[in-house]
Amino acid sequence: MNEVIEEMDEEGLESVVTAEVFNGIYTMIEEKKVTMKNILLLLKHVGCCKVLKRVFIDEFEVTSLNKRFEKMIIDENEKKKDEKNEKLLTDLCECYLLLNEEFPSELLSICVRCILKEALNKEENEKAQKEVEMALLALSKCFYFGKLDKELYLGEIKEIVQYHQEHHNLTRLAYQSAWKLLMSRFYFNKSLEDEIVNELHFVRETRRELEELSKCVDWKRKKVEREKETKEVIVLMKWLQLLEFFFRFCSFWNEEFVGLFGNVVQLFRASSGNHREIRGECIDFFRAAAENKIMKVEGLLKGRAIDVMMEEIQQPTLDDANAFRILRFFLIISERLKKKEIFETDEAKRKATKRKIFEKLEEEGCEDTFTSLYGEISFINDKCHDALSLTISEYFVII
Incomplete structure (x- = not known):
């Protein structure tokens, strides 16, 4: 069953992950036709695929199965330490976070505390790495961390990131998930920026991850030949999305950013023709950087971001979504x-800088x-539900 689910595309997964199916599973549990252990294994895999394939499903929240999980989590959590089944509680919490889209504060607090214990496991065997990967992927869903105290669990998240930087004990997906978790704290606590950039070396780490992932992608494969995206492509896109988020909100300039722009330019050019989704993420990142007035226009020029945006806007295959993004970039x-x-x-x-860009655009x-x-x-x-200027001269750089 796990293999069948993994092979499904987004549309196929949406068609089977429904309230009717979840309620059917609940009935099977009640009638003792299937064990809770097997159901949790299956549902964790379903939740993992749902997150990786970026499928939004809110039907689980209204099912009898979800209500049963909520009650089981609360009941198990309230047991005395020597009576508590930690493995069962962790599995329940991971399923709950992976399958839901919103979380009540009480349950979120229980789940985060429980799953972080699993995520802090530093064993390097394959089984432990997979369990940590699942735990961090589930935690990365918790953008609602803002409901918790701003300092709660921050030390543990930093520990996970720093330990990997020294010992490389995490999978690529797990490491990206840990950073996403940390960035969710940054959203609610901007004072973390200095730690993220200068202590945890976000730019250096991201550049290395992008370079390593890029080597694992078969850039020449046509989309029609790819029944599903490889995990490397999915993780690479998740890094680009994280970069876009960070560059929207960061509040100081760092010269390392120029090299990072260059890495994204390389990805953009490598993905030409065969990986439209990656190209779209690269364009979104450059637009986010341009919109943040802390980002130097000179840095975007040195990093060749302006060059690739000029190249792309002149492509005959340019679609409306990317036309909007690039026009917005040059307007800014x-x-x-x-x-x-x-x-x-x-x-x-x-x-x-203004003259250099003017000459490039003219050339x-x-x-x-x-x-x-x-x-x-x-x-x-x-079509894009936004407002580009209708005054065409506003897109020109005028000396």
Whole structure:
């Protein structure tokens, strides 16, 4: 059954992970036709596939099975230490987090505390690594960590990240999940930024992970030849999504960012033609960086982000979603170069950057491309539910 579920695409998984199926499983448990142990193994795998395939399912929340799990978690948690079945409680909590989309504060607190014990396991055998991977994947669902005290469990999360940096005991998916967990704390506590960048070396670690994952991807395989994405592709996309999130909210510039832009440019070019989803994530990352006024336009230029965005907007295969993202990118760049920015002290450097970008756009004929897209902007706005400027000159960098 696990293999069947793993082979399903997003649509197939959505068609079987329904309230009717979950209620059917509940009935089988009540009638003792299947053991709880086997059901938990199956449902953890279903939940894992659901998260990796980015399938949003909210039907589990209204099922009898979910209500039974909630009661079992609370009851097991309230038992005395010598009576408590820690393995059962951990499995229940992982299923609960993986299959639900929202969590009551009481249950979230129980689940996080319980699953973190599993995630802190430092054994390096394959079985332990898989269990830690599942635990961290389940915890990475908890963007609602803001409901907990801002310092609660922060030390444990940092310990997991730092221990892996020294001993490399986690799988790639587990390590990315640990960082996502840490970033969820950053969302509610911006004071963590210095630790994330300078103590835990987020940029260095991300660059290494992107480089290693990139080596594992068969970039030449056509999409029609890929019945399912490899785990490496999925994890790579999750890193790009995490980068986009961080660069939207980070509040200080670091020269390491230029090298990171270069890594994402390499991914963007490697994914040309065969991995549209990865290209879309790269574009979203560059747009997020451009929108954050702490990110230097000169850094985007040095990191070649502007080069690939110019190349992409002129592609005949450009779709509406990416056309919107790239037009938005150049609209922001143009707006930012028109006036002095936050913390900017060197006016001559800003003007030099502006001239370099102007010359690049002129050399590549991008102004003509923007003009040719003018008639499409209203259509793109309607389709993407957003508002690009209808004044075409606002996309140009003018000296």
